[in-house]
Amino acid sequence: MTAYLGKRLLIGLATLLVASVVVFAILEILPGDPARLMLGMNATADAVEALRNEMGLNEGLLPRYLAWVGGMLSLDFGRSYTYSVPVIELIRERAIVSVPLALMSLALSTAIAIPVGVFAAARRGRPADTVAMAASQLGVAVPNFWFALLLVYVFAVWLRLVPAGGFPGWSAGAWPALKALILPSIALAVPQAAILARVTRSALLDVLGEDFIRTARAKGLPRGAVLWRHALRNAMLPVLTIMGLQFGFLLAGTIIIENVFSLPGLGRLIFQALNQRDLIVVEGIVMLLVATIVAVNLLVDLSYAIVDPRLRTAR
Amino acid sequence: MNPPLSEPEVSAGFLSRALANRSFVIGFTITAIVAAMALVSFFWTPYDVTRLIVADRMQPPSFEHPLGTDHFGRDMLSMIMVGARNSIAVALVAVGIGMGIGVPLGCWAAARGGIVDEALMRFNDLVFAFPALLSAIMITAIFGPGAINAIIAIGIFNIPVFARVSRAGALSLWPREFILASRAAGKGKVLITVEHILPNIANLLLVQGTIQFALGILAEAGLSYVGLGAQPPMPSWGRMLFDAQTRMVVAPYLAIIPGMAIIVTVLGLNLIGDGISDTLDPKLRRRP
Numbered sequence: 001m002t003a004y005l006g007k008r009l010l011i012g013l014a015t016l017l018v019a020s021v022v023v024f025a026i027l028e029i030l031p032g033d034p035a036r037l038m039l040g041m042n043a044t045a046d047a048v049e050a051l052r053n054e055m056g057l058n059e060g061l062l063p064r065y066l067a068w069v070g071g072m073l074s075l076d077f078g079r080s081y082t083y084s085v086p087v088i089e090l091i092r093e094r095a096i097v098s099v100p101l102a103l104m105s106l107a108l109s110t111a112i113a114i115p116v117g118v119f120a121a122a123r124r125g126r127p128a129d130t131v132a133m134a135a136s137q138l139g140v141a142v143p144n145f146w147f148a149l150l151l152v153y154v155f156a157v158w159l160r161l162v163p164a165g166g167f168p169g170w171s172a173g174a175w176p177a178l179k180a181l182i183l184p185s186i187a188l189a190v191p192q193a194a195i196l197a198r199v200t201r202s203a204l205l206d207v208l209g210e211d212f213i214r215t216a217r218a219k220g221l222p223r224g225a226v227l228w229r230h231a232l233r234n235a236m237l238p239v240l241t242i243m244g245l246q247f248g249f250l251l252a253g254t255i256i257i258e259n260v261f262s263l264p265g266l267g268r269l270i271f272q273a274l275n276q277r278d279l280i281v282v283e284g285i286v287m288l289l290v291a292t293i294v295a296v297n298l299l300v301d302l303s304y305a306i307v308d309p310r311l312r313t314a315r
Numbered sequence: 316m317n318p319p320l321s322e323p324e325v326s327a328g329f330l331s332r333a334l335a336n337r338s339f340v341i342g343f344t345i346t347a348i349v350a351a352m353a354l355v356s357f358f359w360t361p362y363d364v365t366r367l368i369v370a371d372r373m374q375p376p377s378f379e380h381p382l383g384t385d386h387f388g389r390d391m392l393s394m395i396m397v398g399a400r401n402s403i404a405v406a407l408v409a410v411g412i413g414m415g416i417g418v419p420l421g422c423w424a425a426a427r428g429g430i431v432d433e434a435l436m437r438f439n440d441l442v443f444a445f446p447a448l449l450s451a452i453m454i455t456a457i458f459g460p461g462a463i464n465a466i467i468a469i470g471i472f473n474i475p476v477f478a479r480v481s482r483a484g485a486l487s488l489w490p491r492e493f494i495l496a497s498r499a500a501g502k503g504k505v506l507i508t509v510e511h512i513l514p515n516i517a518n519l520l521l522v523q524g525t526i527q528f529a530l531g532i533l534a535e536a537g538l539s540y541v542g543l544g545a546q547p548p549m550p551s552w553g554r555m556l557f558d559a560q561t562r563m564v565v566a567p568y569l570a571i572i573p574g575m576a577i578i579v580t581v582l583g584l585n586l587i588g589d590g591i592s593d594t595l596d597p598k599l600r601r602r603p
Contacts, residue, residue, distance in 0.1 A: 138578070141529070145556070146573075149559070149563060152563065153563050157564055259541060274453070
């Protein structure tokens, strides 16, 4: 298991390395001169050239790449071209919106999906199962930003329970801030939950046919205990795998959902930065997101060992 | 003469079994209707989607306009029909790119094994570490928004998916007797892949194809919604949702209708996929 995790860690690091080269290369071919952008169209060629020198844009590709990667290792993501503040400041400012949003969606989607999946598997082939699976089939097909619009219409415009968009900031108090994140997190969570519920159900159905389940039932354990303690734990591996994969979708989903609700998160920041050709900000956010996904997948690998003790001694 | 050496007949009765599957029939019907709508839109739509009649703007569904009109007075039914064309074209070509490059790569990795296989799987891991939508946003932002760039952006992320599926399918076939038999008969790996592996993983690829098709439609809608997909005069479902957003209060149907179009199309494709995999998997077929 340790060897396996070590290998996964190495692969994760290699992924980050290659990702940094790809991101750097892609953004290198973008048209537009950051120095020119910062100084405006009226600046003299000399002034632009001076700034290019100061920003190190006239150095070769390799020194610039190495300086960028080296900086990131010490959490220095460079300075934003348009905001003239360290990129890490911008990211921190925006992450306090995006990270709670992603975590709330993940928690909500798990809280919906696992019980629905277990419920459907326990009633396989009966009306409750059919209804749950039909609902999840529908949920998979719903675009999250459309669902978001619908939620805004019903809960913000019609019932006036929550704000339609915007973010008051955490300084306004925890409740108003959380309230602004409720609809976005539901919009993100429901389509994800639909997929996860289907995975949970089919993983459970595979396990429920095993001998140890029959043994547990035969020795007189109540149905609920067999289902939740014995069966679910053994069905967790595929569920965890899909949750890990979904985390990437969730992060990407926040980009669009933040636009629907005008939330000042990382997604909005990356759009603004792309439009303003503030490449260093784009690079920083993308690398951070990729690093997060790599880390989450490592955690998933690690969680296999926690969920399934057999894997701890294997290999 | 030697039964175990003959190739399993996967496709025998496949179609008739699929036609007995409820999911498949419903999904196929829905998809056929959407596809027919898109095809008809090439030579006939109830109204011209390029003509703006401001006097008729934002009319709720009526006899003349079954789905109402948008903020420019364009007929929503016509917009949905032309939008279907765009969604289907983008998603279909993106699946084509994914299959066209991914399947040969996956088959190659399975046939060669070793370093080729390992390199391919690590490449897959790398692509999966990029959130597809984020990368699509970057690609379209760099090369400019538009349907073609959206196709490429979505297509690239279909490559590792098809590579993985075809590799897994091919790996499970290589040790089988009928493959051994043809190897013993002196056939090369390329010929075996074309003659035996591909026909036997075709159904798997078909299922994955419908899934990726559905995901492609969702992705295209997302990209158009943020303004990076098909560009305005060209109607697209995602763009229609974006336009509807600010008019939600006065005209909610403007948002509901394109959303329904997306959902129904994606649902239809997913049902086809479910139907095919139910038909293929004998374990599921015994379902009570």
